[in-house]
Amino acid sequence: xxxxxxxxxxxxxxxxxxxxxxxxxxxxxxxxxxxxxxxxxxxxxxxxxxxxxxxxxxxxxxxxxxxxxxxxxxxxxxxxxxxxxxxxxxxxxxxxxxxxxxxxxxxxxxxxxxxxxxxxxxxxxxxxxxxxxxxxxxxxxxxxxxxxxxxxxxxxxxxxxxxxxxxxxxxxxxxxxxxxxxxxxxxxxxxxxxxxxxxxxxxxxxxxxxxxxxxxxxxxxxxxxxxxxxxxxxxxxxxxxxxx
Amino acid sequence: xxxxxxxxxxxxxxxxxxxxxxxxxxxxxxxxxxxxxxxxxxxxxxxxxxxxxxxxxxxxxxxxxxxxxxxxxxxxxxxxxxxxxxxxxxxxxxxxxxxxxxxxxxxxxxxxxxxxxxxxxxxxxxxxxxxxxxxxxxxxxxxxxxxxxxxxxxxxxxxxxxxxxxxxxxxxxxxxxxxxxxxxxxxxxxxxxxxxxx
Amino acid sequence: xxxxxxxxxxxxxxxxxxxxxxxxxxxxxxxxxxxxxxxxxxxxxxxxxxxxxxxxxxxxxxxxxxxxxxxxxxxxxxxxxxxxxxxxxxxxxxxxxxxxxxxxxxxxxxxxxxxxxxxxxxxxxxxxxxxxxxxxxxxxxxxxxxxxxxxxxxxxxxxxxxxxxxxxxxxxxxxxxxxxxxxxxxxxxxxxxxxxxxxxxxxxxxxxxxxxxxxxxxxxxxxxxxxxxxxxxxxxxxxxxxxxxxxxxxxxxxxxxxxxxxxxxxxxxxxxxxxxxxxxxxxxxxxxxxxxxxxxxxxxxxxxxxxxxxxxxxxxxxxxxxxxxxxxxxxxxxxxxxxxxxxxxxxxxxxxxxxxxxxxxxxxxxxxxxxxxxxxxxxxxxxxxxxxxxxxxx
Numbered sequence: 001x002x003x004x005x006x007x008x009x010x011x012x013x014x015x016x017x018x019x020x021x022x023x024x025x026x027x028x029x030x031x032x033x034x035x036x037x038x039x040x041x042x043x044x045x046x047x048x049x050x051x052x053x054x055x056x057x058x059x060x061x062x063x064x065x066x067x068x069x070x071x072x073x074x075x076x077x078x079x080x081x082x083x084x085x086x087x088x089x090x091x092x093x094x095x096x097x098x099x100x101x102x103x104x105x106x107x108x109x110x111x112x113x114x115x116x117x118x119x120x121x122x123x124x125x126x127x128x129x130x131x132x133x134x135x136x137x138x139x140x141x142x143x144x145x146x147x148x149x150x151x152x153x154x155x156x157x158x159x160x161x162x163x164x165x166x167x168x169x170x171x172x173x174x175x176x177x178x179x180x181x182x183x184x185x186x187x188x189x190x191x192x193x194x195x196x197x198x199x200x201x202x203x204x205x206x207x208x209x210x211x212x213x214x215x216x217x218x219x220x221x222x223x224x225x226x227x228x229x230x231x232x233x234x235x236x237x238x239x240x241x242x243x244x
Numbered sequence: 245x246x247x248x249x250x251x252x253x254x255x256x257x258x259x260x261x262x263x264x265x266x267x268x269x270x271x272x273x274x275x276x277x278x279x280x281x282x283x284x285x286x287x288x289x290x291x292x293x294x295x296x297x298x299x300x301x302x303x304x305x306x307x308x309x310x311x312x313x314x315x316x317x318x319x320x321x322x323x324x325x326x327x328x329x330x331x332x333x334x335x336x337x338x339x340x341x342x343x344x345x346x347x348x349x350x351x352x353x354x355x356x357x358x359x360x361x362x363x364x365x366x367x368x369x370x371x372x373x374x375x376x377x378x379x380x381x382x383x384x385x386x387x388x389x390x391x392x393x394x395x396x397x398x399x400x401x402x403x404x405x406x407x408x409x410x411x412x413x414x415x416x417x418x419x420x421x422x423x424x425x426x427x428x429x430x431x432x433x434x435x436x437x438x439x440x441x442x
Numbered sequence: 443x444x445x446x447x448x449x450x451x452x453x454x455x456x457x458x459x460x461x462x463x464x465x466x467x468x469x470x471x472x473x474x475x476x477x478x479x480x481x482x483x484x485x486x487x488x489x490x491x492x493x494x495x496x497x498x499x500x501x502x503x504x505x506x507x508x509x510x511x512x513x514x515x516x517x518x519x520x521x522x523x524x525x526x527x528x529x530x531x532x533x534x535x536x537x538x539x540x541x542x543x544x545x546x547x548x549x550x551x552x553x554x555x556x557x558x559x560x561x562x563x564x565x566x567x568x569x570x571x572x573x574x575x576x577x578x579x580x581x582x583x584x585x586x587x588x589x590x591x592x593x594x595x596x597x598x599x600x601x602x603x604x605x606x607x608x609x610x611x612x613x614x615x616x617x618x619x620x621x622x623x624x625x626x627x628x629x630x631x632x633x634x635x636x637x638x639x640x641x642x643x644x645x646x647x648x649x650x651x652x653x654x655x656x657x658x659x660x661x662x663x664x665x666x667x668x669x670x671x672x673x674x675x676x677x678x679x680x681x682x683x684x685x686x687x688x689x690x691x692x693x694x695x696x697x698x699x700x701x702x703x704x705x706x707x708x709x710x711x712x713x714x715x716x717x718x719x720x721x722x723x724x725x726x727x728x729x730x731x732x733x734x735x736x737x738x739x740x741x742x743x744x745x746x747x748x749x750x751x752x753x754x755x756x757x758x759x760x761x762x763x764x765x766x767x768x769x770x771x772x773x774x775x776x777x778x779x780x781x782x783x784x785x786x787x788x789x790x791x792x793x794x795x796x797x798x799x800x801x802x803x804x805x806x807x808x809x810x811x812x813x814x815x816x817x818x819x820x821x822x823x824x825x826x827x828x829x830x831x832x833x834x835x836x
Contacts, residue, residue, distance in 0.1 A: 051395065105505070109398035110423045117311030129294045130273035131309065139310075142424025203424070336671055339734050344768060348799055350829040354732075358766060362734050367541045368507055369729070374826035385829055392506045399506050 026123065026211050027234050028137040033199075033206040035236040043088045043237065044154035044200070046108050048075050048162065052218060055165040055189055067166075067219050074224035075162065082228065085238050091154050103147060110141050111159040115194035119210040139205040141198055149200035156206070157198045160231055164218055165190040191215070195231040209233060270297045274307060279439075284321035285380070285414060288439040290432050293317075300363075301330045315420040315429050321442055323413040329359040338362065345411035350374060352406040353387045356415070360391075360402075368392045379405040380414060380442045390422065401426045405437050414442055509538040509558065509725065517718050518556055518570070521711070525571035526578050526643045534578065542729045544660060548577040561719060562726040563659065563742055565749040567711025568652040572644050579639035583632065637693060641700045650708030654697035657690045663741045670737025716750040723755040724790075731763045739763055754786030758793040765800055776800045780813075791821035795830070802833075 052067035083090050093104060118139055121129045149155065167189040193214040197207040209231060216226030233242050274293040279286050282295075282305040293307040300306045304320045323329060328340035341358045353374045361369055369391040377386035384407030391400050402419035418433035420426040509515075515538060523531035533552040542559040554577055564570050637653075644651050668674070719726065730739045743760050761779035764772040780797035783789050794817035801810030814830055821827070 053395075105397065106399065106423050109396070110421055110425075112396075113313045113398055113421060117314050120313075121311040128271075129308070129311065130271050131292050131294055140424070142428070144424060336673060339671075341734065341766070346803060348802055349833055350826050351799060353826065353829070354766060358732050358734070361729075361732055367729050369732070372825060375828035376832045383832070397505050397507070 027209045030206040038237045041155035044091045044157045048160040052164045071218040078224050078228040112161045141203040143203045145200040145203040159196045161194040163192045285442045318417045320415040330363040379407045380440045382407045507540045522574040525575045548581045566715045568649040571649045572653045575640035575643040576636045579636035651704040654694045657693045663738045666741035667738040727759045754783045754789030757783035761796045
């Protein structure tokens, strides 16, 4: 490699992200919540929020409609297949229109934002907020969830979110260049997943599994199965816990 | 490398106002009920907040309680003519509007909107209301707005106060998702903005 | 390898189509082959999965980014149906998206997104027809991207491509094989294939083929922006290996050839386009005008005005653009646009607002105050009425 290319690659390294060196927490449970709390309660499974796209060499992520449709189909099928794994009755999010539909959609979007915040500002060791560091796991979606409880008869709501950005050709080329120079692994792509349980009577988040480095290519059946395994790891309501 | 960085540029990063920048070097706790001077503006929070060490702009400071995707207040004190409100990332390819002290009061809303849109690469933004308000003991403008971030369905709202004093711009901007988080912190945000002195 | 195939394909198309037009033989009758129907999921499991896809789409209806204007939606749909035929357009659901970029996409389940930024930049139903047909062509050509076994046979598609101006010569089969080979491997070839198929759909429709003009204008818009930012102008003919689309120049090239062959037969639908989009000028341009691409947006507004005519709303938008940049000369220019806008019957109240604010900035107090007073009279409950009143009290 020429000096110029090494220099350019090193300079670019400063702008791109390296693999996190420190461990990252992945899950939490709200104080006072346990498998026993779920006894006899219905769980509402919200529509999984699935986003799959491509990561350009250095810019904004770009959605890919085909991949997203593929992944959504496969993930929903996987979750459906596992209904028997749950001790509780699992209700699917109903078909609604108008204001009711918007209520559900807004809460799904808010869960994604809250889970992202938990991951970024409480789980991730490098960026904890002083007001959250070493404090109890205390996060909420707000009491608007009560309306969802009364509409569905469910006491708890299970949210699933996945976000995948596959490295584009440009990014992969960059990855190779940089890896060759500095011996550092630049992660191409983003593979994030959250699964969370909310007490619909209060809006409080009682269980969360948040992982910034998920495995499995969600565009394939095997990958979707692996992803769902990881998402439901440690979920307190399963008949048989999933081995990590 | 000596320091740890996030892997990848997640969409969550966009929502958290961290597009393609390295993770902030740290946070500072802003303790409740104590007046604090932020670059020429003095405000008093009711509760504990966290101040990011990555300023949103040269004259700016940004606070959050639960993460910028859930709530945030930005303060800008003394932006001069010719300067940008938010930090300009690429003058050639993505220029930030520059403040002009000759802007009339109603035009401050347009200036804020344009700056905010460029900052977040936002297509979906609407001004809801623009009314006079007291800010720092001066007659300023209060603007209410709603928006959503790219690739994100969550409806977000904001309330910002702007005023020009001695040809310099002062801004306090509170933003949060419309569902639960905006109404939950709006009273405190207003109290903080009411407390501002400059 | 990708690059070479793309170039071969483009070159082959150009060669053959040029040869075809030189021969000027009797052109084949353009009739669409019968539509075999959208991809139907096979078996109980797949049908269940398809229902999941559809359920997911329901959420789109509630997205803040989707424009819920039924008249606008129905009109866009009518253009698609006229372009590809009613049997084909039944499979589509169209969503209009609040986004300023020139784009439309289609998912394998028939879901189509059309950005408002696309509608802001087009000038006729015929132009819209080709773009929508292109997206539909993707749908017809690759909906089973991830399920090879069930993919529809491309035989009727091949028939189309041979009709799409590629005259009957031995090169046709080369292109067909190239397209078939490329379909599931090279994105750029897919885009070109969709272009050719779209042109074929439109030629069998009541619309005139107006495929190259929007791409020309995109190039000019790009140059206007680079010029304003004093950036180096770049016109790329050959796409780079990481590109997934043919460059605009390549598209313009093969579309121009196809248009020459298609001739002037067919409707433009410019009148209808103007009428429908005039009613939503605010939605189309408000975001663009508030962005930071002055040169590009000025070009887009000017191009629309020159093609479809000016009116109060469009002039007020142009005024807003100049008022935002607000160099001293801009303020005068903006004032002139606002003044012209107020002369039209459809002038929005914002024209007086703009006029008033620019006049005050230019030191013309009396003119400014009078215009702002007129603004308040026309829009007493405007969302910034309070601020404007305060200004007048001083």
